[in-house]
Amino acid sequence: MANTKKVIIVEDDRDINELIAYNLRKEGFDVEQVFDGLSARRRLAEEPFNIVILDIMLPGIDGFDICREIKENPGQARTFIVVVSAKCHEQDKLYAHLLGADCYLTKPFNLASLLNAVRQISANFDKEFLVRNSSVRV
Secondary structure: OOOOOEEEEEOOOHHHHHHHHHHHHHOOOEEEEEOOHHHHHHHHHHOOOOEEEEOOOOOOOOHHHHHHHHHHOOOOOOOEEEEEEOOOOHHHHHHHHHHOOOEEEEOOOOHHHHHHHHHHHHHHHHHHHHHHHHHHOO
């Protein structure tokens, strides 16, 4: 991967968090892990991330609020959000998408599906980067 993408995993289940982190690192992503909503809010305010893997039911602040805060912040509005949650009702999925989530996977999720979603998002980020850079050339 030419440009390393920064990913933050916001998941309170340590086993799931570690599983996702391990596999994303194998794919070449720069991964940071947090385990609650307050830590996520703090880290997202300190540093930009390309992709957020986000659980909804978190201690402190729920994932819906984190998603909304990311998309309302002009400096983070282009951050891609992949929700991974046990909340499986259609209204939860719709609400997450209305708040700006790009992808919603329900638990138990297929790890290959998550990795594929992150790869596709990453590929789109690369394409957009190329388009933006090519438009600057004279």
